[in-house]
Amino acid sequence: MEKRKFTISVFSEDRIGLLHSITIIFTRRKMSIESINSSESERKGIYRYTIVFSADYDTARNVTKQIDKLIDVLRAFLHEEEQIIHREIALYKVATSSFYNGNEVEQLLRKHSANIIRIEQDYLVIEKTGWKNETQALLQDLEPYKILEFARSARVMVTKRWKRLHKNVLELEQEH
Amino acid sequence: METLVSKKKKNNTKTPVRISGAEALIRCLVEEGADTLFGYPGGAIMPIYDALYDYGDKLNHILVRHEQGATHAAQGYARASGKTGICFATSGPGATNMITGIADALIDSTPLLCITGQVISGLLGTDAFQETDVIGISKPITKWNFQITRADEIASTMARAFYIARSGRPGPVLIDVTKDAQLQECDFIYRKCKSIRSYKPVPVIDEAKLKEAAALINQAKKPFMVFGQGILLSGAKKELKLFIEKSGIPSGATLLGLSALDSDHPLHMGMLGMHGNYAPNVKTNDCDVLIAVGMRFDDRVTGNVKTYAKNAQVIHIEIDDAEIDKIIKADVAIHADAKEALTKLLSMIKAKSYPDWIAEFEACKKIEYEKIIRKDLHPESGKIRMGEVVNLISEITDNNAVIVSDVGQHQMVTERYYRYSTTNSNVTSGGLGTMGFALPAAIGAKIGQPDRQVIAIIGDGGFQMTIQELGTIFQYKIPVKIIILNNNFLGMVRQWQQMFFTKRYSFTELVNPEFSKVAISFGITSQKISERKYLKAALDEMMEYEGPYLLDIIVEKEENVFPMVPSGASVSDIRLE
Numbered sequence: 001m002e003k004r005k006f007t008i009s010v011f012s013e014d015r016i017g018l019l020h021s022i023t024i025i026f027t028r029r030k031m032s033i034e035s036i037n038s039s040e041s042e043r044k045g046i047y048r049y050t051i052v053f054s055a056d057y058d059t060a061r062n063v064t065k066q067i068d069k070l071i072d073v074l075r076a077f078l079h080e081e082e083q084i085i086h087r088e089i090a091l092y093k094v095a096t097s098s099f100y101n102g103n104e105v106e107q108l109l110r111k112h113s114a115n116i117i118r119i120e121q122d123y124l125v126i127e128k129t130g131w132k133n134e135t136q137a138l139l140q141d142l143e144p145y146k147i148l149e150f151a152r153s154a155r156v157m158v159t160k161r162w163k164r165l166h167k168n169v170l171e172l173e174q175e176h
Numbered sequence: 177m178e179t180l181v182s183k184k185k186k187n188n189t190k191t192p193v194r195i196s197g198a199e200a201l202i203r204c205l206v207e208e209g210a211d212t213l214f215g216y217p218g219g220a221i222m223p224i225y226d227a228l229y230d231y232g233d234k235l236n237h238i239l240v241r242h243e244q245g246a247t248h249a250a251q252g253y254a255r256a257s258g259k260t261g262i263c264f265a266t267s268g269p270g271a272t273n274m275i276t277g278i279a280d281a282l283i284d285s286t287p288l289l290c291i292t293g294q295v296i297s298g299l300l301g302t303d304a305f306q307e308t309d310v311i312g313i314s315k316p317i318t319k320w321n322f323q324i325t326r327a328d329e330i331a332s333t334m335a336r337a338f339y340i341a342r343s344g345r346p347g348p349v350l351i352d353v354t355k356d357a358q359l360q361e362c363d364f365i366y367r368k369c370k371s372i373r374s375y376k377p378v379p380v381i382d383e384a385k386l387k388e389a390a391a392l393i394n395q396a397k398k399p400f401m402v403f404g405q406g407i408l409l410s411g412a413k414k415e416l417k418l419f420i421e422k423s424g425i426p427s428g429a430t431l432l433g434l435s436a437l438d439s440d441h442p443l444h445m446g447m448l449g450m451h452g453n454y455a456p457n458v459k460t461n462d463c464d465v466l467i468a469v470g471m472r473f474d475d476r477v478t479g480n481v482k483t484y485a486k487n488a489q490v491i492h493i494e495i496d497d498a499e500i501d502k503i504i505k506a507d508v509a510i511h512a513d514a515k516e517a518l519t520k521l522l523s524m525i526k527a528k529s530y531p532d533w534i535a536e537f538e539a540c541k542k543i544e545y546e547k548i549i550r551k552d553l554h555p556e557s558g559k560i561r562m563g564e565v566v567n568l569i570s571e572i573t574d575n576n577a578v579i580v581s582d583v584g585q586h587q588m589v590t591e592r593y594y595r596y597s598t599t600n601s602n603v604t605s606g607g608l609g610t611m612g613f614a615l616p617a618a619i620g621a622k623i624g625q626p627d628r629q630v631i632a633i634i635g636d637g638g639f640q641m642t643i644q645e646l647g648t649i650f651q652y653k654i655p656v657k658i659i660i661l662n663n664n665f666l667g668m669v670r671q672w673q674q675m676f677f678t679k680r681y682s683f684t685e686l687v688n689p690e691f692s693k694v695a696i697s698f699g700i701t702s703q704k705i706s707e708r709k710y711l712k713a714a715l716d717e718m719m720e721y722e723g724p725y726l727l728d729i730i731v732e733k734e735e736n737v738f739p740m741v742p743s744g745a746s747v748s749d750i751r752l753e
Contacts, residue, residue, distance in 0.1 A: 013374050016323075017311060024316050058501070065498040071320040071340055074374045 001056030005034075007079045007086065007157055008064050010049040011041060015072040022049065022073075025066045031055060035088075037154035046074065050086075052155045079159060086157035090135035090150070091117075092126040098145035099124070105145055112138040123148055192363035197327030198223035199230075200364045201291070201353065204334035206234050207366040210262055212253060212623050213237045214246040218266025219306060221293025223358035225264075238619065238652060241644035243270050245616035247277020248642070251286045252620030255603045256578050256630070260287040260341050261620060267293045268306030271352070272313065276610055278348045279317040283607030284432060285405060287346035289337055290314075296356040297325040310352050319347030325354045327362035332369075339369035344377025345496040346409060379495065381512040381520065388508045389491045390524035392465050398533045399425045400463035400488070402448055402456075402477075405432035405606075406470015406495060412515035413437070413599050416469070419518050424529035426537050428456030430471050432606045435596035439575070445537045449477040450741045451588035454548075454750060455540035457741060460485050461748040462536070469493040470514040473503040474607065483746035493517045547752045548738050553593065559732040560708050562586055562661045566593040568715055569631060569659070577629040578603060578621050582614035582638035585667035588737045590633045600625065612641030618656045619648055629657065629719065636662040636688050646698040649724045657718050658700075658726040660691055663733050671736045695726035706730035 012018055019038065026033050034052040041048040055063065060078055068076040096119070099105050109116065114128040128138050135152055195203070201224055205213070213235055217225040228237060240246045243265040250261025261281075265274050271292040281288045295304040311323050320340045322333050333351060341349045393399060401423075407416050413436055420427055420443050428448045429436060437444050446453025448460070457479075460466065466488040471477070478484045481503060492506035493514060500509045510517050552563030566589055569577070575597040581587040581604040596602055603621050605613035618632035639660050649656060666684040673681050695702035701721060705714045711729070718725045739750045 017315065020312065021315055028316065062498070062502050065500075065502075069496070069498045071372065071375050 001058060003054045003056055005052065005054050005081055006060045007081070007084055007155065008049075008051045008053075008060075008067065008076055009079065009157065009159065010051065010067055010076045011074040012047050012049065012070075013072045013074070014040075014045055014047055018070070018072055019049070021070050022051070022067055025063055026053065029059070029063070031059075031063070035154035037156055039156075050155055050157050077159070079157070083161065084157045084159050086131070086155050087129050088132055088135060088153050088155050089127065089129045090138070090152040092128070092139065092142055092147060093123050093149035094126060094142060095146045095148060096120065096122055096124050105142075108138075108141050112141070114138055192365040194361055195364050196223065196227065196358065197324075197330050197353070197360050197362055198227035198358040200327060200330045200362055201334065201358070202227045202231050202235070203364060204331060204366060205262065206231065208260075208334075208338045208368070210260070211236060213262045213264055214240055214249040214253070214620065215264030216240055216243050216246060216266070216270060217264070218270045218293065220267035220295055220355050221264060221270070221291070221353075221358075223355065224291070224293065224353070236623070237264075238623070238648060240616065240619075241647045242642065243273035244276050244612065245619075245642055245645045245648065247274045247281065247288065247290065248610075248613050248616035249620035249645075249648075250288050250290075251277060251281050251284075251613075252580060252603050252617030253624040254281075254286050254288060254620070255617075255624075256600050256621035257624030258600060259624070260289055260338060262289045262291070264291050265293070266306065267295055267310070268308045270306075271308055271310040275313065275317065276608075278314055278350065280605055280608040280610045280613065281348040282317050282319065284605065285346050285409060286348065287341040288348035289341050290348060290350045292350065292352045293358070294323065294352045294354045297354040298356070300325075300354070310350065314350045317348070318350045321350040321352070323352040323354070324357050327357050327360035330357070330362065331364055331366050335367060335369040336372065339372070340375065344375075378513055379497070379511045381516055382510065385508055385510045386517070386520055386524065389467075389493075389510060390521055392489055392491060392508060393423060393425075393467065393521075394526045394528075396465035398463045398530070399423070399465040399467065400456075400459055401425045401427040401467040401469065402430065402460075402471060403427060403433045403436055403469045404430040404471025405436075406514045407433060407436035408599055410470065410495070410513050410515040412470075412518055415515050415518040415522065417441070419522050419525070422522060422527050423525050424527070425467070426459070426530070426534055428452070428460075430474070430477055430606075431591055431604065432602070433471060434591055435599050435602040438597050439595040440597070443534075445541070447591060449474070450479070450743075451592065451737050451739065453541070453592070454544035454739050454752065455537040457739070457747040457750045458540055459537055461487065461746065463488045465489050465491065467491045467493070468504075469518065470495070472496070472499040475503070478503060479741045479745055479747040479749075483748070544739065544752070552589070555708075560706070560711060560729060561735060562589040562731050563593050564708075565659065565661060565711065565715075565729055565731070566590050566633065568712060569633075570595045572715055572719055573629055573631070577601065577631050578625050580604065580614045580618040580621050580630065580632040582632075582634040583609045583611045584635045584638060585663075585671065585735070585737045586633055586635045586661040588668075589661075611635075611638035614638060615642045615658065616645045616648070618658070619645060619652075619654050622654050622656045631657045631659060633659045633661060635667060636660055636664060636686055636691070637666045639691070640686075640688070643694070646695060646700060646726075650699040653723055655723050658695075658724070659718075660726070660728045661731050662688065662691065662728055663731050663735065664688060665733060667735070668737070670734070674734070674736070676742075691728040692726065700724045700726050702726040702728065704728040704730065
């Protein structure tokens, strides 16, 4: 079966070691995780993980069920790319001297809707939020201008079908 | 002491009592109705053992000879009694020695509670003496684990541990308790855990799926049912029998599903899988509706999945959602407890019979009898064969013993030829295939079923992996009967070498000590036989003997177990020779 990109969102209790429990479900199948993010959700005490990886559909579904089966996981959901709204944030540290000649870099930043968030004597930091291909495109465009550092965050996402997902988590809460 | 303890117990349901974490942990076991523990003390668990010293009237602690033995004994206890098996070990090597048994319990869905001591919390992560990250190590092989670092976490954590271990699809839980948490005092009050919001052990059954399943079953021409340990775990033996008898559907059992339906039942077509019976394997690929209940389509059952049951619509009834569509896609998936699903389906299915279809199974059975079973059970010459030993044991015990088998050829022969008539009778290592399982598991099984004959059937290889548990059997005078089917070979590996590696017998021949003398030096009555004419008398003598007994039976050296589905082959390509 053909591999494609999937996102799993996991809603869980705040439990030490849960990240380990989740990652070993991938590692035992020798699957790599493209990115993973964790933060508290809109419900206090309920954490959400966003995991991006590539797999065929059957494997992705099996993995989701195995995560859902973890005792401290409230629910795990498998999402196709078109079912979610997602972003990553990228930071680019560029030598200030790159901006001395003309307004090329300035135009570049406008084109990419990127912001300068810090200016120092020898470097400045640009921030760009978007899809991976967008932050990657800016990276490529900035390459001629001496990039000192680059970092991209894991994906964060919210689902388009939020009603169902939230209902599920709320139901679990109300039962207790 | 007696009155003091019972007074405290009486109190604790109402008001908290101030006791040490170690005593709190012991009191949790008492509150949950535990009666037996298997364990081995050491530095980091000493406060718990000290607290246990005062509870000898309530908790029977069996000192094993190796922590692996504790886990297998607890598994044997759990499988034979239906209760949660409990074992204790210290930190570091004590904990790592438990790993094999825990992994075995996870894959075979056995409820275990493993308690490990841990270095004091201030030393965690510093490579302290006998420190090991047992939480990290045991994560992939436990249903749940937790490290307790404060005494006040003990009661609620233990309550959760028991609830998780035995509910839904059972499994092992490991609780690691730092030594300082054992020594601290806490206000102890015990409340049993009844639910956890992130854990739904019993799914809500989807009635629409039941209707779909019933419709498929009712219009089937060649239906076939395969059942696994889920029947035993949900206590659905009666429901299974009613379902099979009303529907008239022939059935086959997985290795761990054996004993869920009497082996002699006319609609029981035998064991599935690599060394299972001919009929259920071949007919899997002929059936038009396959009803799988409480089983997970292990690769040893399915053979090549690309050719498995391709003519059938598959109905899969399973409590663990992660098993549904994992190996075999279900046309109708019923995420449910087996007992509930079968009870509901029973009123929705038509009473039917399939004489022509059953005749096909019978024809296969006849072929298997002529080609294999006759010479296995009734050989006229040559060395003793494993099959005839198991057949005699089945006769002598009236099909009613608890049979504990190890892993390898003798295991397959035992499961093929013992005719189970009672549940809680089949104790073997299925999914993990752990050699060394049987001897300690038999100890636990006997304690779990003290009124029944418990017979461990073990190969000469596996026996030597946990041979030290003879010491435990001797110390506690546990009246288990131990049969070694001794061929001086790692027989199953040798069989594969013969069949698939051009008879290159690479490191499979064993030069063994005299096992009967080993047993005698452990204070266990024993004899060795190698001739057929002494077999019946030796088995009779063993069964009638009151205490533990070891019988070393020298069997045919190069016997092969057939039928066999070669690795990667289709179940219908099962070989008879």
